[in-house]
Amino acid sequence: MRPKRITITPESRPCLPRHVRLRFDELRNAPIVLAPEKVLWPDEISAEILKRCDGRTTVAEIATAFARDYVAPVEEIATDILAFLQGWSDRLLVDVATSDKTGTADVSEVS
Amino acid sequence: MTVSPPLGMLVELTHRCPLQCGYCSNPLELLKADRELATQQWKAAFAQAAELGVRQAHLSGGEPTLRPELEELVACLSDHGIYTNLITAAVTLDRDRLFALRDHGLDHVQISFQGAKAETTELVGRYRGAHEKKRAVASWVREAGLPVTINAPIHRLNIHEVPDFVALALELDAERLEIANVQYYGWAYLNRASLLPDYEAVMAQVDYVAQIRAELLGRLNIDFVTPDYYADYPKPCMGGWAADAFVLAPDGTMLPCHAAQSIDGLSFHRVTDRPLREIWEDSESFNRFRGTDWLPEPCRSCDRKEIDFGGCRCQAFALTGDAAATDPGCMHSPHHAALRELPAPKEMQPRKIGRAVERA
Numbered sequence: 001m002r003p004k005r006i007t008i009t010p011e012s013r014p015c016l017p018r019h020v021r022l023r024f025d026e027l028r029n030a031p032i033v034l035a036p037e038k039v040l041w042p043d044e045i046s047a048e049i050l051k052r053c054d055g056r057t058t059v060a061e062i063a064t065a066f067a068r069d070y071v072a073p074v075e076e077i078a079t080d081i082l083a084f085l086q087g088w089s090d091r092l093l094v095d096v097a098t099s100d101k102t103g104t105a106d107v108s109e110v111s
Numbered sequence: 112m113t114v115s116p117p118l119g120m121l122v123e124l125t126h127r128c129p130l131q132c133g134y135c136s137n138p139l140e141l142l143k144a145d146r147e148l149a150t151q152q153w154k155a156a157f158a159q160a161a162e163l164g165v166r167q168a169h170l171s172g173g174e175p176t177l178r179p180e181l182e183e184l185v186a187c188l189s190d191h192g193i194y195t196n197l198i199t200a201a202v203t204l205d206r207d208r209l210f211a212l213r214d215h216g217l218d219h220v221q222i223s224f225q226g227a228k229a230e231t232t233e234l235v236g237r238y239r240g241a242h243e244k245k246r247a248v249a250s251w252v253r254e255a256g257l258p259v260t261i262n263a264p265i266h267r268l269n270i271h272e273v274p275d276f277v278a279l280a281l282e283l284d285a286e287r288l289e290i291a292n293v294q295y296y297g298w299a300y301l302n303r304a305s306l307l308p309d310y311e312a313v314m315a316q317v318d319y320v321a322q323i324r325a326e327l328l329g330r331l332n333i334d335f336v337t338p339d340y341y342a343d344y345p346k347p348c349m350g351g352w353a354a355d356a357f358v359l360a361p362d363g364t365m366l367p368c369h370a371a372q373s374i375d376g377l378s379f380h381r382v383t384d385r386p387l388r389e390i391w392e393d394s395e396s397f398n399r400f401r402g403t404d405w406l407p408e409p410c411r412s413c414d415r416k417e418i419d420f421g422g423c424r425c426q427a428f429a430l431t432g433d434a435a436a437t438d439p440g441c442m443h444s445p446h447h448a449a450l451r452e453l454p455a456p457k458e459m460q461p462r463k464i465g466r467a468v469e470r471a
Contacts, residue, residue, distance in 0.1 A: 005329030036221075
């Protein structure tokens, strides 16, 4: 349960909750997301976005990197990425790191 | 026919259960403990399942925590890269065990609540103190850092508590709430006169769920299993027969769905007798209703055939005597109207192992 709905903005630092796992399914040769009683098959681009949701990179930074990698206008890409992440956030599949959360994650990574 | 690999499996580790819900999804002929597979047999089956393509396992029962080696089984699945979901009544779980399960790789816990209020939970499950126990377990699951789903099986005795279930899910910090209207097979079919809610109550529930779902978008995932006795079209049962999931019964019998053994004339194999892949790909019972080529009319020429695959085979058999018939849940079935004709109310038969029951 979330106390309120998250609005994804260009400044958000999206991340996958620990119980949402992005993997590559060798047998089916496709990216797969495993979540509570859900299996999702993101396409290659969606998987690429999710891969960059590390809780440190902002949506704006993800969009800039994408615009460079795919040689596309950044405004268009940013709009698409925001809509995609909002949809996943509304299904509780994507979270955003607050400064507190980032701090906690860093500590556990070190230990 | 090209058979695609299965993605999910429901593992009924045991039929034993401390609760006695009158709508249990287990078969009427419950297996005793001496028929259950041994640890090594489960582990061998899990290894085969992973190789075949299974990526998510639902550990259920009966009550799966009654198997003392559950931690070992979770670890085995986890080692094979399979996402693990524990489906539990929670009354036999303590905090240490829950943390141990997490440490062995458990990913998610689904806790059933028979009512949103303590007295309803006790009345339906026939287990004293169940509600408080379940609440405590839900809080330990969150303390352990795992997501929790509240499963609410809905029927006449608790349909008025649906808003309370939403409040309960929010209070217990759940990730998901399943408002699951009871499906009328096996025990539930036997007790349907006591369980099937009124049409008005069902319609009020459908409206309420649509509204609260929108209201809680992005806060709580609410999954809704519709009551198909009052629907116009059948549910896409299992996403199609043997399409991408299977069930393992406590004795290792591999099934296309948990009620498949209720269909006369189909024979099923145990994973201890045949390779799991062979059962999935080549067995007659798995291929019998696979795909859409077997469909009768009016399903064959229906533009919904890729949506609901003719509905549920077990329900078709239970209500028409023909497993290959159109599911009577569909308005195009000649048996659709008869769905709502109920037998005279009688006392609910609680689920019990070894109890002599009439074949429904």
